[in-house]
Amino acid sequence: xxxxxxxxxxxxxxxxxxxxxxxxxxxxxxxxxxxxxxxxxxxxxxxxxxxxxxxxxxxxxxxxxxxxxxxxxxxxxxxxxxxxxxxxxxxxxxxxxxxxxxxxxxxxxxxxxxxxxxxxxxxxxxxxxxxxxxxxxxxxxxxxxxxxxxxxxxxxxxxxxxxxxxxxxxxxxxxxxxxxxxxxxxxxxxxxxxxxxxxxxxxxxxxxxxxxxxxxxxxxxxxxxxxxxxxxxxxxxxxxxxxxxxxxxxxxxxxxxxxxxxxxxxxxxxxxxxxxxxxxxxxxxxxxxxxxxxx
Numbered sequence: 001x002x003x004x005x006x007x008x009x010x011x012x013x014x015x016x017x018x019x020x021x022x023x024x025x026x027x028x029x030x031x032x033x034x035x036x037x038x039x040x041x042x043x044x045x046x047x048x049x050x051x052x053x054x055x056x057x058x059x060x061x062x063x064x065x066x067x068x069x070x071x072x073x074x075x076x077x078x079x080x081x082x083x084x085x086x087x088x089x090x091x092x093x094x095x096x097x098x099x100x101x102x103x104x105x106x107x108x109x110x111x112x113x114x115x116x117x118x119x120x121x122x123x124x125x126x127x128x129x130x131x132x133x134x135x136x137x138x139x140x141x142x143x144x145x146x147x148x149x150x151x152x153x154x155x156x157x158x159x160x161x162x163x164x165x166x167x168x169x170x171x172x173x174x175x176x177x178x179x180x181x182x183x184x185x186x187x188x189x190x191x192x193x194x195x196x197x198x199x200x201x202x203x204x205x206x207x208x209x210x211x212x213x214x215x216x217x218x219x220x221x222x223x224x225x226x227x228x229x230x231x232x233x234x235x236x237x238x239x240x241x242x243x244x245x246x247x248x249x250x251x252x253x254x255x256x257x258x259x260x261x262x263x264x265x266x267x268x269x270x271x272x273x274x275x276x277x278x279x280x281x282x283x284x285x286x287x288x289x290x291x292x293x294x295x
Contacts, residue, residue: 006228007229008228009223009230010230010232011209011220012209012212012219013220013221014218014219015210015211015212015216016217018032018050026058027057028052028054030051031050033050033199033217034046034047034120035047041219042197042219043123043252043253043257044122044171044195045123045248046121046122046264048118048119048121051116053108053109054109055109055112057106057107057109059106059108060287061105061262062099062102062103063102064263064274064277064283065099065123065130065263065264065265066122066264067098067099067121067124068096068122069094069119069156069175070119071118071120072089072090073201074114074115074116075091075109075113075114075115075116076088076114077095078106078109078115078292080106081103081106081135082103082105083133083135087137087292088110089139090140092139093140094140094143094167095135095138096156096157096167097133097134098132098133098136100124100129100130100134102133102277102278102283102284104283104284104287110292110295111291111293121264122171122173123253123255123257123264125253126253131170136166138156138166138167142166143156143165143177144160146160146161146163148186149184150180150181150183150184151179151181152180153176153178153179154177154179155176156175157169158172158174160188160189171250171251172191172251173250174190174191174196174249174250176248177244177245177247178234178243178246178247179243180234182237182238182241182242182243183238184234186234187233187234188232189229189230191230192222192225192229193227193228194222195219195220195222195251195252196219196220196232197219198246199247200214200215200216200217200245201244201245202242202244203243204236204237204243205234206234207233222251260274
């Protein structure tokens with residue numbers, strides 16, 4: 001149990017607004033929430049995208065060296081991968097995929113109808129870049145839940161109070177969805193050595209003493225050494241609108257980051273090797289599975 005007398009109060013070190021990018025050949029619309037501009041400031045998180053798509057979506061493509069965390073906000077997301085997994089995820093469901101040494105997958109709108117998703121790329125430590133691939137289907141009903149007056153916290157990964165999230169991690173990550181009533185104060189406990197971000201999905205709040213609106217993300221850098229605790233305080237204004245916030249936290253890796261398309265490694269040589277391995281079939285064959293017709 002954390003001794004609340006030793007908690008360090010977290011401040012929001014910077015706040016920025018998501019950047020609309022418009023449609024492209026894959027999606028009807030998309031926006032960049034966390035851009036891959038300065039990995040030192042976002043470590044261990046690499047990128048967070050918001051996508052709206054119907055057809056074609058994201059057909060078969062590879063990944064290596066990262067974990068992707070995909071959250072369905074609306075519609076139905078169809079998933080398939082080279083491990084043989086196939087299924088449909090609905091609003092509130094989370095897909096946690098460890099690309100590790102290499103995986104091929106696709107993400108499509110079920111029946112080409114509509115999917116609205118967030119996808120976060122989480123970096124893997126150098127020692128775990130080539131771990132076995134793994135797929136976790138974290139249905140909304142399986143998320144752990146922590147409640148306080150005016151607050152409901154869905155715990156996808158890590159712990160809050162007595163609630164332990166179902167996600168398995170190679171590098172400890174806290175992943176939460178906060179739902180707060182108006183005129184509510186809530187202190188989220190986080191490891192002191194973690195970097196955290198809070199993205200406002202709906203409503204508005206004061207986060208770490210900074211005002212944050214819908215579509216904005218607030219960052220809080222590590223505030224203390226490993227083993228100590230900290231608190232990120234959220235306050236919602238009066239009114240009749242509930243506020244929903246995505247909160248993730250993880251200890252920075254402090255390692256070199258080299259990105260090459262769908263691969264994120266520690267050196268250019270490793271990126272080149274990833275492309276050679278993929279092109280030579282070491283990620284497995286590209287699946288030719290038929291589209292899903294039922295959920």
